[in-house]
Amino acid sequence: MNICVNLVIPCYNEEEVLPETVKRLTQKLRNMCEREMISSDSKMILVDDGSKDRTWELIEQYSNTNPFVSGLKLSRNCGHQNALFSGLMYAKTKCDCAISLDADLQDDIDVIDKFVYEFSENGHEIVYGVRSSRESDTFFKRTTAQGFYKFMALMGTKTVYNHADYRLMSRRALEALSNYKEVNLFLRGIVPLIGFSSTTVEYERHERFAGESKYPLKKMLSFAFDGITSFSVKPLQMITVIGFGVSILSLFGLLYAIISKMTGNVVPGWTAIVSSIWLLGGIQLICVSVLGSYIGKIYQEVKARPKYFVEKITDMREENRKNEKSYVEGI
Numbered sequence: 001m002n003i004c005v006n007l008v009i010p011c012y013n014e015e016e017v018l019p020e021t022v023k024r025l026t027q028k029l030r031n032m033c034e035r036e037m038i039s040s041d042s043k044m045i046l047v048d049d050g051s052k053d054r055t056w057e058l059i060e061q062y063s064n065t066n067p068f069v070s071g072l073k074l075s076r077n078c079g080h081q082n083a084l085f086s087g088l089m090y091a092k093t094k095c096d097c098a099i100s101l102d103a104d105l106q107d108d109i110d111v112i113d114k115f116v117y118e119f120s121e122n123g124h125e126i127v128y129g130v131r132s133s134r135e136s137d138t139f140f141k142r143t144t145a146q147g148f149y150k151f152m153a154l155m156g157t158k159t160v161y162n163h164a165d166y167r168l169m170s171r172r173a174l175e176a177l178s179n180y181k182e183v184n185l186f187l188r189g190i191v192p193l194i195g196f197s198s199t200t201v202e203y204e205r206h207e208r209f210a211g212e213s214k215y216p217l218k219k220m221l222s223f224a225f226d227g228i229t230s231f232s233v234k235p236l237q238m239i240t241v242i243g244f245g246v247s248i249l250s251l252f253g254l255l256y257a258i259i260s261k262m263t264g265n266v267v268p269g270w271t272a273i274v275s276s277i278w279l280l281g282g283i284q285l286i287c288v289s290v291l292g293s294y295i296g297k298i299y300q301e302v303k304a305r306p307k308y309f310v311e312k313i314t315d316m317r318e319e320n321r322k323n324e325k326s327y328v329e330g331i
Helices: 018-034 055-065 080-091 109-120 139-154 171-177 187-194 217-231 234-263 267-303 316-330
Strands: 005-011 043-048 069-074 097-100 126-131 163-170 198-203 310-315
Touching: 005 018, 005 080, 005 109, 018 043, 018 055, 018 109, 043 055, 043 080, 055 069, 055 310, 069 080, 080 097, 080 163, 080 171, 080 187, 080 310, 097 109, 109 126, 109 163, 109 198, 163 171, 163 187, 171 187
Parallel strands: 005 043, 005 097, 043 069, 126 198
Antiparallel strands: 069 310, 097 163, 126 163
């Protein structure tokens, strides 16, 4: 089989886990090549997202000795989604399909075979890796994660339930993805919009092999909020509903104030008035905050600044091809 597969792996401060990641993925690619599931041109693309440790040094080292490894170094820390996007865009002209996965070995690499099978044999151009269960998660993480997917669905954003960024995309799907120019990237919401033939593959998510999670609670909440405001206007519609609701309630407050004035019972109404002021003030601040988030995103999109810059590319195979070409031209 002559299918070229690229594994796209964003890396941020992954010095501790990277040696084991490269070792296991090299074995996986070599095994699949020996079974003729994929071509020998297949490789992994390690994207250094402005790491502060020895991540890029290791990537360069592996790319110079391991034909299955190539590396991209971004000029600064651009965020996981931009790093992933840069790797996919680099891969789209070099492979038949690309599989995105994390560097921490939590994604089960044994299901890569199933991804490729669904692509090559069943013709699916997008294959989503979906967690079969969340029993290994803490109660808090499991509850918040499932709540996130349900809330996204409630907000009208189409996502794949229990799917993160472990997926296969064909070259045609990658070309379609490149046409999405928004600065505020949320790939879990963008990819389902492409609409090509797709399917899911279930897998068990493992414990992180080494290092620390790059998504603490604060970052997870920020990521969720970005996803909602990037793909849904329902929060704005909810503000309208809240406005009407508060207006109706305020009529009752006005009626209460008039009755209190007529009966001379002014002092007892002080609590209700103060409570109303605090309530309205809080609602107004929330509404202004939501509106500000949308305006901020519009501001970023209008400026249309580049999402990333690639500072360096290291690829032993590409260098060999250039050297061979230069040699032939010299002759």
